[in-house]
Amino acid sequence: QVQLVESGGGLVQPGGSLRLSCAASSIFSINVMGWYRQAPGKQRELVARMGRGGSTNYADSVKGRFTISRDIAKNMVYLQMNTLAPEDTAVYYCNAALYSGKDYWGEGTLVTVSS
Numbered sequence: 001q002v003q004l005v006e007s008g009g010g011l012v013q014p015g016g017s018l019r020l021s022c023a024a025s026s027i028f029s030i031n032v033m034g035w036y037r038q039a040p041g042k043q044r045e046l047v048a049r050m051g052r053g054g055s056t057n058y059a060d061s062v063k064g065r066f067t068i069s070r071d072i073a074k075n076m077v078y079l080q081m082n083t084l085a086p087e088d089t090a091v092y093y094c095n096a097a098l099y100s101g102k103d104y105w106g107e108g109t110l111v112t113v114s115s
Helices: none
Strands: 004-007 010-012 018-024 030-038 045-051 056-058 066-071 076-081 090-098 103-105 109-113
Touching: 004 090, 018 030, 018 090, 018 109, 030 066, 030 076, 045 066, 045 076, 056 066
Parallel strands: 010 109
Antiparallel strands: 004 018, 018 076, 030 045, 030 090, 045 056, 066 076, 090 103, 090 109
């Protein structure tokens, strides 16, 4: 069982930045950690993910603007979001994919980009 708790969401103006954090109760068996988002009326989509060895994947829409990072010693994963746009408005979810194949999700944190 892995508990994930996100923080760092909020209201930001277009062009602004936010940093999301996700605390994992244990990363011993976690292979990949990532961030997904779900905008109103849309399906949940991958934003960025990072493997234990440091490999990353980003959605095309966030490449060059968002950066995912992990601090394995602190059981944390982060998402630095720069140059935010209204279309980035969504609930952002932290995900942990275990070596066993199980998936765990946080409860989500709302990011609103609006002037």
